[in-house]
Amino acid sequence: EVQLVESGGGLVKPGGSLRLSCVASGFTFSDYSVNWVRQAPGKGLEWVSSISSRSTYIYYADSVKGRFTISRDNAKNSLYLQMNSLRAEDTAVFYCGRAGSTSLNYIDVWGKGTTVTVSS
């Protein structure tokens, strides 16, 4: 079964850091780009970051650029999101999503999400 499982969410103070992980199974992780997408409470979906299959291409939303770093370890079938200088407005459920290997790739599989709460 194709599956993505996120972890690492929690409560953190403003200015703090957190590292999210997403472990993939049921497919060849190294063949796919992967994304982080978040959803603030009661709000819509917001794309956060994407990384290509070999980490060659990395993209960020302006709202997180310079604070968040996406990375992956294909040997461990894992995706990461290092989040620094966290703000209250980063409070959200963070989802990882599998996308295709070409530049015009779309998300076809989603994880269940992990919740990040930034509050003092």
Add this chain to the structure above:
Amino acid sequence: DIQMTQSPSSLSASVGDRVTITCRASQDISNNLAWFQQKPGKAPKSLIYAASSLQSGVPSKFSGSGSGTDFTLTINNLQPEDFATYYCQQYNSYPRTFGQGTKVEIK
């Protein structure tokens, strides 16, 4: 950045109805558009890619159309399990952008 605008923001419909949701891009995105369904407290589910291609396992009651800047998602024979929020997303360029969502509620 490409802005994606969905309409309506919400709609009320009855079981058995056909509903249509519109998504408009601020510039030409060819057919690089996906649709997602999300139920409360759950992760999004992928429905359609390339504007009109159904993801594997998605029932044919869902259909998509459009190209360029104007797209539609149609749901035929609405059933209780279809009441959810629907999002479009362009993947023509970065940053990827979503529409604000359309909530389909029971009348």
